[in-house]
Amino acid sequence: MNKTLLIIKPDSVKRNLIGKILNQIIDAGFNILAMKMVWFSKEQGGEFYAIHKGKDFYDWLVNFISSGPIVVCCLEHPEGPAKLREVVGATDPKKAAQGTVRNLYGTSVGENAVHASAPDEDPDREINFFFGEKELFEY
Numbered sequence: 001m002n003k004t005l006l007i008i009k010p011d012s013v014k015r016n017l018i019g020k021i022l023n024q025i026i027d028a029g030f031n032i033l034a035m036k037m038v039w040f041s042k043e044q045g046g047e048f049y050a051i052h053k054g055k056d057f058y059d060w061l062v063n064f065i066s067s068g069p070i071v072v073c074c075l076e077h078p079e080g081p082a083k084l085r086e087v088v089g090a091t092d093p094k095k096a097a098q099g100t101v102r103n104l105y106g107t108s109v110g111e112n113a114v115h116a117s118a119p120d121e122d123p124d125r126e127i128n129f130f131f132g133e134k135e136l137f138e139y
């Protein structure tokens with residue numbers, strides 16, 4: 001089983017969408033290995049999104065991700081990060097395939113409901129950012 005990280009972003013938490021999003025993820029065949037609600041400081045948000053430093057949307061993104069509580073989940077699925085990206089849909093909700101999380105719940109390219117680790121951008125780094133090895137449940 002391949003592990004990946006999902007974050008339910010502040011827009012979704014504020015709109016009470018945690019349950020709907022988790023249902024959709026579980027229905028797609030993911031196991032939840034660990035999960036917690038956290039509220040990032042600006043510093044933590046900036047460190048998590050360090051890969052985007054220098055981009056024109058970086059300051060906005062760091063402000064947004066630390067604007068309210070988020071729900072962070074370590075997930076596993078035989079097809080791992082690639083499968084989660086498929087279920088989540090394209091970054092811009094307007095371009096996200098019908099029925100994907102971002103199509104259903106995203107409202108703009110920035111406020112796009114969830115984060116999902118990119119398969120080629122070190123999902124393990126993102127998992128380790130939040131969870132220690134011993135915190136991950138084994139099914």
Ligand code: DAT
Nearest residue numbers: 052057061090091109110111112115116118
């Ligand atoms: P993804 O979240 O699909 O991996 P990304 O890694 O390119 O997308 O960007 C990270 C986040 O930054 C994305 O979820 C929302 C925000 N973002 C990306 N492009 C943006 C833009 N042009 N304007 C505002 N926010 C943007």
Ligand code: MG
Nearest residue numbers: 116117118121
């Ligand atoms: Mg990304």
